[in-house]
Amino acid sequence: MTVEEDSKGRRRWKAPKDARAPIDGRTMGKKEKVRKKTLGKSSRNWVDRQLRDPYVRRAQEAGYRARAAYKLIEIDEKFHVLKKGARIIDLGCAPGGWLQVAFEKGAARIAGVDLLPVDPVGEARIFLGDITEKGMEQKLIAALGDSPTLVLSDMAANTSGHKQTDHIRTVGLAEIAAQFAIDNLAKGGTFVAKVFQGGAQGTLLETLKANFADVRHWKPPASRPESPETFVIATGFKGR
Ligand SMILES: C[S@@+](CC[C@H](N)C(=O)[O-])C[C@H]1O[C@@H](n2cnc3c(N)ncnc32)[C@H](O)[C@@H]1O
Structure with missing residues (x-):
């Protein structure tokens, strides 16, 4: 490609x-x-x-590697989260659809991580591993060379076949991503993450509302109607 x-x-x-x-x-x-x-x-x-x-x-x-690319495209059309010159972290980036969209929209620097290997995308720095593993956060930030202006997370737990378990695991990943954003975003920055509708979302929402000027939930049309996933879009990071 x-x-x-x-x-x-x-x-x-x-x-x-x-x-x-x-x-x-x-x-x-x-x-x-x-x-x-x-x-x-x-x-x-x-x-x-x-x-x-x-x-x-x-x-x-x-030429997108994943249909998921259209979820980010649609989120961007509505919320204008992808700015030219942005410094972006993409958590759970395999196979690379969101990386392609971010690169296409003129991001200055991009770093991503996934448990699965990802073929190169532009000049994006891609790490193989778990976001929770020791040193991964530092590696990602060092790869950007500065604090991110946008943190993306499309992380999803492997489906276990047990809906409630999958739900709890994916909420857990969204919480990890939110903490990553709060610990690293530049002031005024944006956080976009996949979350699951219903259930244990309350704490995450409270945390985001305390740290961002505006917090919205939205399910883009590209997200399958039968999927419980939705996205949280938090803008105007208040700073640490
Ligand atoms: C829906 S896919 C992401 C699709 C991606 N946005 C794209 O457009 O190509 C979710 C990814 O999250 C990754 N993931 C789940 N838990 C993770 C973790 N703890 N650390 C890093 N990646 C993780 C999975 O390996 C999977 O590839």
């Missing part, structure tokens, strides 16, 4: 014509259709959903 600049100097991803971009970490194409018969029920459902999903097609055509 290559990067091109359009007539207005905007960065765009150019996928090769025959590309089948990995979407949400898995590839899908003609062969997948053929293999469908041999797949288990949940994998078959996944393939069927991917084939019906217009965001999957759009992501493939635009």
Whole structure:
């Protein structure tokens, strides 16, 4: 995949014509259709959903690695969180869709981390590991060279099959991301994170309201209606 600049100097991803971009970490194409018969029920459902999903097609055509890219694009269209020259931290960045969007929108510096390996995106510094591991926070900030103006978190716990457990784990990740933002953001900075609707969100919301001038919840159209995920957008970090 290559990067091109359009007539207005905007960065765009150019996928090769025959590309089948990995979407949400898995590839899908003609062969997948053929293999469908041999797949288990949940994998078959996944393939069927991917084939019906217009965001999957759009992501493939635009050269985005994940349909999740459109969640950040839609959040940005509504809240204008991606500013030219921004210093961005992306927590849970694999396979790299949000990194691509941030880079495309003219971020000056980007650093990301994920438990899974991520192919390079522009000049983004990408770390393999757990956000909670010792020294990871320092590595990310050192890679930016300054405090971030935007902290993004699309982190999600691996699904265990038990809804309540997944919910609690993902809320936990959002809390970790919020603390990261509060400890590191530049004054006036922005925090965007995936959270789950309902349940144990109260403490997180209180913390954010105490530290940011404005806190909103929004579910972008690209977020599947059946998914409990929604996003919190906190702007105007008050400073430490
Ligand atoms: C929905 S995906 C992110 C998609 C990404 N925004 C994109 O556009 O490509 C969520 C990611 O969070 C990562 N993750 C979950 N827990 C993590 C942790 N403790 N530290 C780092 N990454 C984590 C997972 O490995 C997974 O790749």
